[in-house]
Amino acid sequence: MTSKPGILVLAGTPIGDVADAPPRLAAELADADIVAAEDTRRLRRLTQALGVQTSGRVVSYFEGNEAARTPELIEALAGGARVLLVTDAGMPSVSDPGYRLVAAAVARDLRVTAVPGPSAVLTALALSGLPVDRFCFEGFPPRKAGERLGRLREVAGERRTLVYFEAPHRLHDSLAAMAEVFGADRRAAVCRELTKTYEEVRRGGLGELVEWSAEGVRGEITVVVEGAPAADPGALGPEELVHRVRVREEAGERRKEAIAAVAAEVGLPKREVFDAVVAAKNAARPAP
Structure with missing residues (x-):
C-alpha cells in the first residue's frame, strides 16, 4: 500500500450464468489488495470458474458484520488499498451489502468506481x-x-x-x-x-x-x-381522495405532503383534495 488514497471498486457478478461475468471482473479479482465478499465460499467457486487467483486478502462482508467491518475497510482505502466489493449475485448495494461502505467512502471523499455487470x-x-x-x-x-x-x-x-x-x-x-x-x-x-x-x-x-x-x-x-392506470379525476369521489390521503398519513407522511402527493397523483388541484379531507373531518365530528 502507498500513502495515496485507494479506491473502492463495486463489481457486478453473474446472477446465474458465469459466462455473463464482465471481462474486467477477473482482472479486478486478481489485482485487488482486499476482496470483500458477501460469501467467501461463493467467491472461491467464482474465481475457480473464471480461472483467476486472488492475490490480495479476502474478507467476508455481509449483513451480519458490515457495520463492524466498514471502518476497517475505510481505513484500508485511506491508506491506499484497492478494495474490491462483490456480492453473491448482481451489483453490490442493490438489496445486498454495499451501501454502508459506499456512504462511508463518500463521506471521507474516497474514490468509488464500479465494474458494471448483470442485474436481475x-x-x-x-x-x-x-x-x-x-x-x-x-x-x-x-x-x-x-x-x-x-x-x-x-x-x-x-x-x-x-x-x-x-x-x-x-x-x-x-x-x-x-x-x-x-x-x-x-x-x-x-x-x-x-x-x-x-x-x-x-x-x-x-x-x-x-x-x-x-x-x-x-x-x-x-x-x-404494471404501474397503476392513470386516474380519471372526474371518476374519483371525495371518499376516494380522503382514503388515499389517509393511506399516506398512516405510512408516515404529514397531511400537507399527503394532500399534495394525492393531488399530483390524480391530477386535481390541491385545494380540491384539501377540501375533501376537511369535509370528511367535519363530518366525523359528533353533533353538538
Missing part, C-alpha cells in the same frame, strides 16, 4: 413485457403481512412499473397481497432463475399468478408489476 432488476424488467420507460425498484416486500400490505398501499397509485425481489417461500403470500391492493387484473410477471438452466418468466394478471404460485415456486425470484 433490469433483466426481469426487459423480459416482463411491461412498460420500461419509467420504473421503480422496491426491493423485498416486508415479511410481516400487515407491514407488507401497508407498504403496498403506499405505492398503490404509482404509475411507474414496479420491480420487487422475493423469496420463493413468500412469493404466494406477496402475490396475494399485491392482488388485494393493486387488483387481480393488474398485469405482472414473475421471473424465476434468470439466466440459469431453468429460467422461466410467467406473465399474467396478479390473480392468475396467485393461483399459479399456490403449490410453491423454487429459485431466485424477481417480480415485475
